Amino acid sequence: MSVAPTRTLSTDPGTEVPVIGFGTYPLRGSEGVAAIASALEVGYRFVDTAVNYRNEREVAEAVKASGIAREDVWLQTKVPGRDHTGARRCVETSLQVMDLDYLDSVVIHWPNPSRDEYLTAWEQLVEAREAGLVRHIGVSNFTAAHLDRVVEATGVTPFANQIELHPYFPQEQMRAVDAERGILTQSWSPIARGGDLFEKQAVVAAAEAHDLTPGQVVLAWHVALGAMPLPKSADAQRQRDNLAAASVQLGEDEVAAITALGRADGRLFDADPDHHEEL
Template sequence: MTTTPTRPLPSDQQVQMPVIGFGTYPLRGDEGVSAIASAIEAGYRFLDTAVNYRNEREVAQAVRESGIERDDVWVQTKVPGRDHGGSRKSVETSLSVMDLDHLDSVLIHWPNPSRDEYLTAWEGLIEAREAGLVRHIGVSNFTAAHLDRIVEATGVTPFANQVELHPLFIQEEMRAVHDRRGILTQAWSPLGKAQAQYDAEPVAAAARAHDCTPGQVILAWHLALGSMPLPKSADPGRQRENLAAVDIELTEAEVAAISGLSRPDGRLFGGDPDHHEEM
C-alpha cells in the first residue's frame, strides 16, 4: 500500500490534505462499494462524491467496511444546482444518506449563474459549517467573477475550487487566482478522459525518462503544478498505479512541455461555467 503524502491547505497550514484524491463518479451499487473499498485499501485517503453522482451511500459504506478510522479518510460531497436555495438542508440530507455525523468538505457543484442562487448556496454552506455539519466549504467550476462575488458578500473564502484541469486545458489564469486567494485547486477529469494525451511527445518522453506510464506522468504533472488530481478507476491495479504517481518528480522542463499542450478549446465538453449548468 502506498502512503499518500499530504500538504498543508493553502487556507489553513494546520490542516494536512492528501496530495491526490479518488474520484468516485460513476461508481454505484455493490461493484461501486468494492471499487471504492479497493481504493481505500490501496492507500487513498480522500474520496470525492456528489449528490448528483448518486453514490454517497456507497462511499460511506466503503469507508465503514474498510476498517479505517473515520477521521483518517476525508469525505467530500457537492450540493447540486436544484438545492442552491437550501444548501444547508442538502448537507443535512447527505449526512443522513451517508449515516455520518460530519463531512470533511462540501462544495457547490456548479454556479448555475442564470439561476443566480450560488451566493445563497454559499451562505447556506457557511451556516452548515458554523453548525458543525461540515469542516471545510468550497466550490466547483467557479470563475474568478463568481469567487469575487461570494467572498466580497460574505468575507468567507472557499478552501478549494474544483475545476476541469488536464494537459489540454491547464487553467493557468484560474490557478493564479486560486494562489492569490489561498484556494486549493482540485482537478476533475485530471487525465483528460477520451482526450488523454498519452501519446503526446512531452508526456511520452517523460514516461520514458522516468520509467513510468503516461498516466502517471500526467498525475505527476498535476502535483508539480500544486493541483490536487482526483483520478477515478474501478481497477485495483490502475488505482495503485495512479497513486504511485506521487513518487515521480518531473523536471521543470518536463512540466513546461506538458503545459504547452494546452489550447483555448481544450475543454472536454464545452463546460464553460458561465453557460453550462447542472441541476
C-alpha cells in the first residue's frame, strides 16, 4: 500500500492534505461501502462526499470497515443549496448520519446566487468551525466575486474551492484567483469522463513517455497545476493506478500541451456558477 503524498495548506500551514482524493458520487449501498473501503485500503486518505450524494453513511461505514484510524482519514462533505440558511444544522445532521464527532472539512456545494443565501451559509460554517464541529471550511463552484464577498464579510478565507477542472476546461483564471487568495483548488470531473480526451496526442504522448495510462497522465497534470483531483472508481486496480499518478512528475512542456486542449465550450454541461443552481 502506498499512501497518497501530501501538500501544506496555505490557509493553515500546520496542516497537510493529500494531493489527490477519492470522489464518491454515486457510490451507494453495500457496493458503495466496498468500493470506498477498497480505496482506503489502496492508500487514499481523503474522501469527498456530499449531502446530495446520499452516501455519507456509506463513507462512514467504509472508514470503520477499513480499520484505519479515524484521525488518519480526511472526510469532507458538502452543504446543499436548500440548507444554506441552516448550514450549521446541516453539519450537525451529517455528523449524526456518519456517527462522527467532527468532520475534517465541509464546503458549500453551490453558491446559488439567485437565492442569495450563500453568505449566510458561510457565516454558519464559521460558527460550526468555532464550535469544533468541523476543522476546515470551504466552498465549491465559487467565482472570484463569491469568494471576495464571503471573505470580506467574515474575514475567513475558504481552505478550498472545488470546481469543474479538466484538460477541456483548465480554468486558468479561476485557478489564479484561488492561488492569489491561498485557496486550494479541488477538481471535480478531473478526467472529463474520459472519452476522446484519452485519444488526444498531448495525453497519448505523455502516457507513452512515462509508461502511464492516459488517465494517470491527466491526474498527474492536475497535481502539476497544484490542483487536487478527486477521481472516482469502484475498481481496485483503477484506484491504485489513479493514486499512483499523484507521484508522477510531468515536464513543463507536457503540462502546457495538455492545458492547450482547453476550449471555450469545455464544460461538461451548463454549470456556470453564476447561473447554474442546485438545491
